[in-house]
Amino acid sequence: MIDIVLATYNGESFLAEQIHSIQNNSGYKKWVSRLLVVDDGSTDATCSIVKELSLHDEKITWIENTTNQHGPSNNFAFGLAQTQSQYIMLSDQDDVWLPEKIQMSIDRIKQLEIESGSVPILVFSDKEVVDEQLKIICSSYFKLQNIAKNWHLTFEQLCQQNVVSGCTMLFNRVLLNKAMPIPEQAYMHDWWLALVASRCGKLELIDKPLIKYRQHNNNAIGLNQRSKLNSIIRFYHYLKQFEQSFLKIIEQAKAFEIFEQKNGLISNKTIKSLANVRDLSKRQKIALLINKTITRSHLLGKVALLIVLLKI
Known part of the structure; x- marks a missing residue:
């Protein structure tokens, strides 16, 4: 019922650890249809790592981004267009998913669908911010960034400052159909999805960290720590x-x-x-x-x- 889109670009350092963390999730075997690894032209060992792992997991599918649109947002948008399942999750190549992420996310979105019907729905979570060795920098993204956890509840605030990270999302096909194609002017794919969910359906925070959000020198999109x-x-x-x-x-x-x-x-x-x-x-x-x-x-x-x- 879930397609996971994992975007890669020269991700050999942490990719295997990330995929293992997804596979070790409590809901992986039951809920996940495919783990789509969408690559943006890697020149390191990313491809060989994924193909080796796919020998032991038929859900893993390697897809090369053959478009002329590159960069993280465009690569994710391309990956989204390859999905087929009822629900979709997004994954970066260098984080670690906590074991309950899939199950908690699917449980919450299904409950919201019971309450709200067939409308665009997106759930997302907090995240632990960690260093390269997974040592905790801060137990909450919201705390580190000094942003209220209810910021997303008001569309007028959300359209000015995003707090919804793609790597923490699960959303339904209804939302994807409404939001696609993501326009070139969109700031980022995840922000656009959050805006459409907020404006046309349901957007809800799971108030618990469900990933370890790794900060390192090669982050495509990192976190600006504020002091x-x-x-x-x-x-x-x-x-x-x-x-x-x-x-x-x-x-x-x-x-x-x-x-x-x-x-x-x-x-x-x-x-x-x-x-x-x-x-x-x-x-x-x-x-x-x-x-x-x-x-x-x-x-x-x-x-x-x-x-x-x-x-x-």
Whole structure:
């Protein structure tokens, strides 16, 4: 009933450990149809590792991304298009799944389907942040990032700052059919899926870490650890990153406006504000900050947001 899409690119260092952790999940034998390893052009031993493991597990399927669209988001989007099962999970190549991840996720989504019917549904979990040797950096992603665990409950907040990690997700086919194809302007595949679930169905947090989220030098998408002192020292660098990120959020909002129109949804005020923010006067931009139409979850982000809004 579940297809797992595991995206790879030169993942030889931790890939076998990750696949073993998935196989050792309590629900793997019962629920998983296929483990789709979707590769983005690896030149290391990734292919040989997967093919060796597939000799002992017929669920493992090697798929090469033969499109001209590369990078983590495009590779996952390609992998999603190869799925067939009723439910889908996403996996990075360097994490470790905790033994109850599959079973807890499927139990929760099935309960939500009983309660809500055939609507787009996505469940996701917290995650332990660990170093290369799996030593805990922080027991909770939300705690480390200083983000409230209820942030995702409000679509207007979620469309500005994502807290839903693809590596913690399980979602249904109804959501995938609604969300695909993922537009090029989407910030990331997982954020787009979360937005569609929030807007059109159900999005729920399993308030428990279900993976060990490994941080190392080769992460394609890593975690920016925040400390107040570090943030102040590196504020200029942070501000440049924030501006680049915010410009991508604007483009994603424009794409979501089109999604709303195609699906007959009432235009969301925050999405509309983000999509058109560059055309507003400075006074109008400040008004959006004051009334919290555009915001961030922490003080440093709010300061950066003010500076960027006045600049663009």
